[in-house]
Amino acid sequence: MGFDLFVIPFTAGLAFxxxxxLYKTVEWLSHLNRVDRTMLRRGVISxxxxxxxxEVILESLLHRKIFRTxxxxxxxxxxxxxxxxxxxxxxxxxxxxxKPATIHxxxxxxxxxxxxxxxxxxxxxKAFEFIMDFLLVFILSGVALALFKRIRSRALGMKKTxxxxxxxxxxxxxxxxxxxxxxxxxSITSGIYQTGGIVTGSLGNILAGLIPLxxxxxxxxxxxxxxxxxxxxxxxxxxxxxxxxEVVLIFLRNYGIHTRNSYSxxxxxxxxxxxxxxICIDPCPMSEAAGIQNIQSVYMIRNIRYKTxxxxxxxxxxxxxxxxxxxxxxxxxxxxxxxxxxxxHLSGNLHLTIPATSxxxxxxxxxxxxxxxxxxxxxxxxxxxxxxxxxxxLFLDKEESICCGRPLALAGRxxxxxxxxxxxxxxxxxxxxxxxxTSCPICYKVFRExxxxxxxxxxxxxxxxxxxxxxxxxxxxxxxxxxxxxxxELGRGSGIYEEPRQILRLAGNLLPTxxxxxxxxxxxxxxxxxxxxxxxxxAITEYSLESLTINNPDTIVTSCPLCKxxxxxxxxxxxxxxxxVVKSAIFRDKDNIRIRENYQIPxxxxxx
Amino acid sequence: xxxxxxxxxxxxxxxxxxxxRTLARLxxxxxxxxxxxxxxxxxGGTCTAAQFEPVSFRHILLMVRRGETESVRxxxxxxxxxxxxxxxxxxxxxxxxxxxxxxxxxxx
Numbered sequence: 001m002g003f004d005l006f007v008i009p010f011t012a013g014l015a016f017x018x019x020x021x022l023y024k025t026v027e028w029l030s031h032l033n034r035v036d037r038t039m040l041r042r043g044v045i046s047x048x049x050x051x052x053x054x055e056v057i058l059e060s061l062l063h064r065k066i067f068r069t070x071x072x073x074x075x076x077x078x079x080x081x082x083x084x085x086x087x088x089x090x091x092x093x094x095x096x097x098x099k100p101a102t103i104h105x106x107x108x109x110x111x112x113x114x115x116x117x118x119x120x121x122x123x124x125x126k127a128f129e130f131i132m133d134f135l136l137v138f139i140l141s142g143v144a145l146a147l148f149k150r151i152r153s154r155a156l157g158m159k160k161t162x163x164x165x166x167x168x169x170x171x172x173x174x175x176x177x178x179x180x181x182x183x184x185x186x187s188i189t190s191g192i193y194q195t196g197g198i199v200t201g202s203l204g205n206i207l208a209g210l211i212p213l214x215x216x217x218x219x220x221x222x223x224x225x226x227x228x229x230x231x232x233x234x235x236x237x238x239x240x241x242x243x244x245x246e247v248v249l250i251f252l253r254n255y256g257i258h259t260r261n262s263y264s265x266x267x268x269x270x271x272x273x274x275x276x277x278x279i280c281i282d283p284c285p286m287s288e289a290a291g292i293q294n295i296q297s298v299y300m301i302r303n304i305r306y307k308t309x310x311x312x313x314x315x316x317x318x319x320x321x322x323x324x325x326x327x328x329x330x331x332x333x334x335x336x337x338x339x340x341x342x343x344x345h346l347s348g349n350l351h352l353t354i355p356a357t358s359x360x361x362x363x364x365x366x367x368x369x370x371x372x373x374x375x376x377x378x379x380x381x382x383x384x385x386x387x388x389x390x391x392x393x394l395f396l397d398k399e400e401s402i403c404c405g406r407p408l409a410l411a412g413r414x415x416x417x418x419x420x421x422x423x424x425x426x427x428x429x430x431x432x433x434x435x436x437x438t439s440c441p442i443c444y445k446v447f448r449e450x451x452x453x454x455x456x457x458x459x460x461x462x463x464x465x466x467x468x469x470x471x472x473x474x475x476x477x478x479x480x481x482x483x484x485x486x487x488x489e490l491g492r493g494s495g496i497y498e499e500p501r502q503i504l505r506l507a508g509n510l511l512p513t514x515x516x517x518x519x520x521x522x523x524x525x526x527x528x529x530x531x532x533x534x535x536x537x538x539a540i541t542e543y544s545l546e547s548l549t550i551n552n553p554d555t556i557v558t559s560c561p562l563c564k565x566x567x568x569x570x571x572x573x574x575x576x577x578x579x580x581v582v583k584s585a586i587f588r589d590k591d592n593i594r595i596r597e598n599y600q601i602p603x604x605x606x607x608x
Numbered sequence: 609x610x611x612x613x614x615x616x617x618x619x620x621x622x623x624x625x626x627x628x629r630t631l632a633r634l635x636x637x638x639x640x641x642x643x644x645x646x647x648x649x650x651x652g653g654t655c656t657a658a659q660f661e662p663v664s665f666r667h668i669l670l671m672v673r674r675g676e677t678e679s680v681r682x683x684x685x686x687x688x689x690x691x692x693x694x695x696x697x698x699x700x701x702x703x704x705x706x707x708x709x710x711x712x713x714x715x716x
Binding site: 348353355373374532 | 639654657659663685686688691692695700702704705708
């Protein structure tokens with residue numbers, strides 16, 4: 001077992017990193033709240049741990065999600081993460097086989113070639129020479145791609161990349177240096193001793209003819225160790241902290257822990273897990289359509305991490321959730337942003353006197369919502385359908401409508417939102433209804449998630465779907481081509497994708513769009529953003545319309561009154577709500593029209 | 609007494625030379641669309657909160673532009689941010705941003 005002074009930067013850096021990460025992990029876990037800690041305890045001895053290990057391999061090492069974004073980008077990340085991991089494992093195995101009976105210091109396998117330049121004759125020596133060289137080239141190909149990405153990110157599927165801070169750059173440059181330095185150091189040593197695999201051996205021979213190898217060997221190993229040490233010391237303060245933190249995140253997430261209404265230990269783990277890869281920038285409609293490139297989740301999370309809050313960054317977001325879907329680490333960015341917004345206005349009071357009223361008894365409550373109030377075509381259609389279906393319903397906010405509270409909550413004014421929620425809750429429950437149907441996905445989300453209502457909360461797409469399933473209304477197919485827009489709050493926000501599509505397939509000819517389902521682009525009208533001006537909103541609306549009209553449909557259909565109203569201002573073709581489509585396609589017994597045979601949705605379609 | 613459907617207000621002078629318009633100027637800087645409001649009142653007409661109490665975006669902005677900010681404080685805390693005023697505004701005034709800014713600047 002050897003020792004040399006040059007191993008000190010590496011060893012010290014590694015020790016520092018390990019101590020720091022251990023300290024952070026203990027801090028995070030000890031600050032978990034009681035509910036989360038119970039989840040952690042219950043989860044550890046369960047299949048969730050196995051699932052987490054699998055996810056760590058698939059995501060942290062193989063970077064499967066990035067492969068889905070772009071194969072080349074995925075390869076770049078995989079070669080660096082998985083390649084380096086294998087290099088460490090193979091190096092340790094090699095050292096163990098070479099000297100089986102000793103416990104090696106951590107630097108020994110890393111600088112194996114320096115300490116054992118003429119290592120040969122142990123089982124698999126030739127194979128190890130080849131494997132180590134192969135892995136090094138594998139990683140170097142990733143480094144080369146990373147360098148190329150700095151010049152032409154588009155080639156790796158990224159239009160915009162993150163603007164890095166200086167300590168991120170320091171860590172990045174030291175990371176880039178590690179593997180070329182290793183190649184150089186190993187080649188020089190191989191050149192001197194006439195050993196080495198295909199790559200290091202041949203490069204060593206070439207170098208032997210160019211430079212005096214003896215005098216370069218020591219500096220090369222020093223450079224390699226310094227690059228490693230520098231990277232390890234910079235890691236906890238830079239974006240590369242995501243490498244160890246992501247593992248913790250994956251385990252905790254699988255145990256069911258998630259970000260709630262306030263900044264918790266788990267939120268901090270999410271923040272540290274952000275690798276600032278910038279994959280969230282391109283999907284952001286604000287970036288692509290409105291040309292705003294400083295507010296994306298990557299910057300918002302960075303502000304949280306370095307405690308440099310920026311209200312404009314927090315507020316100027318549509319909260320559409322496209323970045324959540326894109327994030328390869330699976331960070332729920334909109335939740336983090338909501339918390340950042342909340343932290344400003346913890347005390348607030350809505351000075352509005354709303355008379356408390358109790359509602360008469362009905363089976364179903366229909367709640368149009370503020371946006372529903374602005375689209376009478378939607379509410380009238382819904383009323384017609386409700387009557388057609390013979391439902392005993394109450395139009396709760398026909399007069400004296402009250403906001404559901406979500407816009408206030410989205411603006412970070414939770415206390416005031418709660419006041420509205422209390423009033424609405426009393427109104428809803430006093431009617432004794434068993435079902436609440438709302439036309440507005442914004443209301444739907446808050447009713448479902450924050451009101452804790454003991455009754456069935458449905459968006460009208462779900463309700464219409466149920467009416468069709470029960471055969472209480474029937475549709476006749478019309479000769480019209482439709483394109484469906486998934487509203488953010490209904491699709492990504494609440495996971496409702498299939499019901500509207502099944503309804504529309506009955507009513508007309510449903511055409512695909514360029515960005516379906518979870519990739520749907522915000523209409524631009526979002527209430528989640530209080531900053532964005534009309535001009536930029538219009539740009540986003542047109543960007544979204546472009547994707548919707550790719551197959552030239554006759555009509556655009558959505559299921560959100562706000563989306564409808566926003567699109568209608570800029571669209572060159574009619575924009576209808578799904579309720580309007582259903583109303584116009586509804587088959588009444590007195591209609592003397594031949595109906596399509598499968599006017600009812602076949603039962604098997606509902607199993608999904 | 610005959611109900612004439614209007615009342616007489618006491619004398620009230622608006623002196624734009626002496627009134628402090630700092631807030632209005634700051635607002636115009638942060639949200640330029642606060643200049644283009646033509647006080648049509650569509651916002652107040654559609655306002656969700658106005659069903660219960662006299663609240664109007666038009667009134668708030670008018671007062672701020674005149675530099676009479678005292679009277680708008682109570683109105684600002686009645687807003688539900690539902691966004692109807694933004695959608696009905698024929699001039700494209702970014703009403704929610706103005707309300708949020710004023711609220712931060714005047715209250716918290």
